[in-house]
Amino acid sequence: PAIKPVYHSPSVHHGHALCTAAAANTTLFATGGQDGTIAIFDLAQGPAPDLDEAEMGRPRGTSAPPAKRRKTTSQKILPLAVLKGHRDAVTALIFEPGTGALFSASEDRSVRCWRPDEVAVPKDVLALQQDLEAGEEQPENVDTVVIYRQSHLMLTPAAVLAMDFLPATPGARPLPPLLVTCHSDRAVRAYDARPDGGLVATFRGHAAPVTAVSLAPVAGQVLFASCGLDGRIKFWDLRSPTVPLYTVHRPTLSQLRDEDPATEMAHADEFRRLSLLWQQPRRVLCGATDSRLRTWALSAQGGLVPL
16 A cells, blocks of 8 residues: 655754654654755654644745645644754764764764754744743743754864764773764774864775665674675775674676676676664665675574575
C-alpha cells in the first residue's frame, strides 16, 4: 500500500532539505537545508492555521498574488525554530539522547551543538503589565517557550559529509560522548563531543570522499564502519586508527553483471557506496549507486560474510 504523508511543512529552506533527525522518545524532529539553516519541528504543536505558504517572511500589510493550491490530505506544520549559523549546506543532524541537544554538521567544515533553553514570553505585553500592576507574582499571560542556543562549535579540516553519535559510556574505562564524522578529504574523525573536547583520532584509508559512517551497537567497544565514493567499506576500532579491521572492496564489473545482468554501468568506477547502517551487533547494510542494498554479517570466527 502507498504511504501517505500525515504532515507537510512550508518551504522553510531556500533550496533542498538535505538531512533529517528525530529525537528519541519525543515529538521533535529537525531538517537541515542546502542554505545552511536548520528547522526544528514539534508534532505536539499540532497543525498550523491554513495560511498560504508565502505568508512566511512577507512584510506586514502586503499581500501575495493568488496561487493555485495543491490538493493534499496532510496537515501543515510550522517550525518551532529556525537556526542560523552555518555558512554552507547542512549535511547531517543528530539529537543527543536524553538532553535534547542537537548536533549539526556542514560543508562549512564545522560541527555545531545547539542546546534547548526555556524562556518566559508574555502572550500579551499590555495584559502582562496590568497583571504586574495588580500585584500578581505569576501572571497567567506568560508562556514558557523553548529556544535553541549554540552551545559550542567544533572546527574540522574539511567539509563534513555525515556523522554518527555515541553517548557517554560509563564503566571501568569510561568514554566521553563521541562524534564520528566523515569528510571530503577522505578521512574519518572521532571527536569528544563535550564543550571542552577535541579531536580524539583520525582514520585514513579511503581513496575518495567518505559518504557515510555508522557506529556499531556493541557494548564495551567503539566499533564503526565507513563507506565512500571509492566503493569500499571499512570497519574500524577506535583503538586502531591506522589499520581497519576489515575492508570490503569495490566489486568488479563482471561481479556487478553477475548480480544484475541488466546493469547500466559501463565501468566499475561508477559503483560508489553512498549510505551505511550498522543495524545489529553483527550485521551491516549498505546502499550504492547501482540501486541495490547489500548486507554483510560479521562471523563469530572473524571476517565478513555477504548475505
